[in-house]
Amino acid sequence: MKVVLPDNSELELPAGATGLDAARAIGPKLAEQAVLVRADGAVQDLRAPLADGQRIQLLTTRDKDDPDALAVLRHSSAHLLAEAVRRLYPGVKIAIGPPIENGFYYDFDFPEPIREEDLERIEAEIRKELAEGREWNREEISREEAKARFAAEDEPFKVELVDTAEGDISLYTQGDFTDLCRGPHLQNSKPIKALKLTGLAGAYWRGDSTKPQLTRIYGTAFYAKDDLDAYLERVEEAKRRDHRRLGVQLDLFHLADNSPGSPFWHPKGMVIWNELEDLRRRENLRRGYVEVKTPLLYDVQTYVTSGHYENYRDNMFFTHSHGSEGEFALKPMNCPGHMLLFGSALRSYRDLPFRYAESSTLHRDELGGTLHGLLRVKHITQDDAHIFCAADQIEDEIFGCLDYASFLYDLFAMEARFELSTRPEKKLGSDEEWDFTEAALRSALAKRGIEYVVNEGDGAFYGPKIDLHMTDALGRSWQMGTIQLDAQMPQNFGLTYMGADNREHTPYVIHRALLGSLERFIGILTEHYAGDFPFWLAPVQIRVLPVGEAHADAGSTLCLRLRDAGYRAEVGEPTDTIGKRIRAAELEKIPVTIVYGDRESDESLAVRERGGAQSTLSLAALLEKLATL
């Protein structure tokens, strides 16, 4: 048989030859350094057979930054971890250990809980394995044989994996440790030049919170020690952009025990907040939305009608009116309010669509362990809107939302990932209705040429949704905007409009929040800019620094003129040296600083931009320049 090499040359091999055989046929050095083979684009183990005519690429230890090459190294590292843990903790049950972005993990069921300090011991044991050296051997066996083998070893998780595994069963053995594994793996442990265990966490078996919780050990590994160091440095760098750290440093907000998950917005944070609100109002107006305001408290029956009581009551805050006539709950979303508003009068098809916008305070009693700075809060504010429309208006309205979202994310040079979430198990309405609403969203995405991934079963209980996701400084993914098409809630609230046919019709509702949560958006935005907000968002745009007391009046005058021109300007009083005040302005990431001393006048101002660029400008030239920022 023949395979095709990357330079398009053909290589003749005996039938059933493997990637390793191909490497050997080319040269002994390549065979030694090979870690993985890509056959027709798909990665496979060096020991697995190639097929005739395949286009192959051999990856070696020199492809140290290739994601697939890193994955195989880390996958093998995970097996070393399992071997070490099995030796150190007799009676431990092993579950599953894949490579992940930036590393790997392995899940175990320990007889006794382990602690973080155990990681050192385990890491030392892995280093011992690396010093001794390990070779991986691959074998394929029958399902029954595999089951019998892992049953005999008393490894229930592996038995379950054999039961649910697709295709042939393969085993990998290194040292005296054999694992059920599809591979691929390294030939031996030599390429693993740097390995570090990075954390310990609980994780449910198969990601299911009703199943037992296992202990997950995280680690990472590289082909070179320098790469590990660089990675750790990147992690440190990322922590410096963390919005929780910058939020304190830049005096934007704080969180306190008095009201967990509810940010206290400081004056500077509020500037950013209000700029986003202004943006929302301005754009809503242009796009035909109308602003409304609906109550924060509703009786429980309202939430029963909307379906939220059934689905989310555990995450709602309940309260009683005095006299205890009835139970009320703080709204966790705006939908019921907007439904009731639409239903408060007779509606005509001529007035559709109604686009009700409201940026309102919502409260969600999130599970304790899930709160996270501004990114996951109990006090949440959405740039929310509900569009009530007829079936033939859905597509245009979805387009409107998608275009609006693109406009907003482009404005911040942020790139969101689109996801389509489809019908969940627990849902309202018939499959026919969901066929229609899901198709409408798919079609809108396709017509706009937007790439997206599908999250099967992840939709809201009342309808499918398009979500926009972004990653934070530490690489975690967060849902930002959402566009949801709902055929259910309007029915539950008995909403209708009078059609051209003089009959009542039920409207569709598009629930949409484009920035998503203001809190989360500001958190992500802070990390996106690493605190260096663009001029229009900067809490303080200009700081005037009089060199000495003698220049204080002139500095104040200049500051007032800049304020008159509409800028957020302030004076840095001459209580410290000029050097120190410039340093402070830099640390506060103020875009423009103006030093004012004996040499300055309206004709000649010493302007310093964040980062150090200096220029001498007249006041008129400065105002001109500021207008372009």
Added chain:
RNA sequence: GCCGGAGUAGCUCAGCUGGUAGAGCAACGCUCUUGUAAAGCGUAGGCCGUGGGUUCGAGUCCCACCUCCGGCUCCA
């Protein structure tokens, strides 16, 4: 909610096997009157997350709770 960590001055942190709570920055005062990333000296600042316990004595040991951090699950 679950697993693992952590809570000491406004911020960043030190405080060993139990023996009178510390530093730097910030704040405040005085001196200096400043020229593009840190002037000097001084003062003040603490229920050591909260509540219980052990002890002659607890920041330190034990229990419970709260909050935060890394994950898991969840995210209308």
